[in-house]
Amino acid sequence: MDAYQNRYSRQILFQPIGRSGQEKLKEARVAVVGMGALGTVLSNHMVRAGVGFVRIIDRDFVEDTNLQRQMLYDETDASEHLPKAIAAAEKLSKINSLVQVEPVIADLNATNGESFLTDVDLILDGTDNFTVRYLINDIAVKHRIPWIYGGAVSSKGMFAAIRPHVTPCYRCLFPKPPTGRGETCDTAGVIGPIIHIIASYQAVEALKILTGAEDRYNPNLEQFEVWNNQHMQMDISRGRNENCPACGQGEFEFLNPMTEREEDFSSLCGRDTVQVVPREKRSIDLSELAERLQPIGTVEKNAFLLRFHIDGRTLVFFGDGRVLIQGTDDIAAAKTLYAKYVGN
Known part of the structure; x- marks a missing residue:
């Protein structure tokens, strides 16, 4: 038995995968969107299972509050404010050097989504954002x-496996994004076990799809409430909507970027943070920015981002032009700070 087969021997012994399934996994390409709690579990499973190429996409950096449930990070990652994609890629590469792990530090949006997600065989949702899910869909x-x-x-x-034009798509199940602000981990909290349960079920469905186990695909939207020991299955196999804008009518409105603004300001629910995303591609020279800001505030910089502290607020600059303005969820106030320290 060669080293490759030895590494995956216990998975190969599982007859529904076997040697042929393992070869399919070796040739497969997967993108994981979001490297928070779900994403770290998902990418861990994909890399350990031997999926040949795993792209991990995330816009954020590691903080202490992540460590309770985001399994790939440690205290050093948080103290160094490493981007999640970079910290995760370092861990994953040590777990399995046979897998190509591609970290992407970016906010997935209508202008870049297709470039990141159309050269893979499967997309895994590790986000906490409804708008991004509609974009993925x-x-x-x-x-x-x-x-x-x-x-x-x-x-x-909850989780569901979505196979376009075979099963209902996400928009068939949830026609419109919810109004107002729903529960998030930052507002309602979260316990680690539910993360692992949901992501592990997602990973199982991923293995089925990637190895071609059509007879075992899950036809349900599965829901769990683990504190009260509740589990519900909803058969969605006949839930396709012929009037669905996406899979029924071929209208992809979430792929239409807003073009009337140079920047998009959005409040991150429960984070006391406003994210600023440039509409046009741009880059920031972090070293040059550090020199400009050091005389007026406190600057912390690593190879991937710069943190600028001033007047009780923190502006986090990324090389792709994104800025997180921490310490406010007021978009008007964030625009003022952005104009003051970044410019228009």
Whole structure:
């Protein structure tokens, strides 16, 4: 038995995968969107299972509050404010050097989504953002790429495997984004076990899809409430909506970027943070920015981001032009700070 087969011998012994399934995993390409709680579990499973290429996409950096549930990070990652994609890639590469792990530090949006998600065989949802899920769904339906939805908060979670034009798409199940602000981990809390349960079910569905086990695909939207020991299955196999804008009508409105503004300001629910995303591609020279800001505030910088502290607020600059303005969820106030320290 060669080293490759020895590494995956216990998975190969599992007859539904076997040697042929393992070879399919070796050739497979997967993208994980979001490297928070779900994403760290998902990518860990994909890399350990031997999926040949795993792209991990995240816009954020590691903080102390992540460590309770985001399994790939440690205290050093948090103290160094490493981008999650970079910290996760370092860990994953040590877990399995046979897998190509590609970290992407970016905010997934309508301008870049197709470039990141259309060269893979499967998309895994590790986000906590409804808008991004609708964007993933539009890309998946348009390009006929399967994806696996998952969400968890508090002690509740759900998942569903979505195969475009075969099963209902996400928009068939949830026609419109919810109004107002729903529960998030930052507002309702979360316990670690529900994360692992949901992400592990997602990973199982991923293995089925990647190895071609059509007879074992899960036809349900599965929901769990682990604190009160509740589990519900909803058969969605006949839930396709012929009037669905995405899979029924071929209208992909979440792929239409807003073009009337140079920057997009959005409040991150429960984070006391406003994110600023440039509409046009741009880059920031972090070293030059550090020199400019040091005389007026406190600057912390690593190879991937710069943190600027002033007047009780923190502005976090990324090389791709994104800025997180921490210490406020007021978009008007954030615009003022952005104009003052970044410019228009």
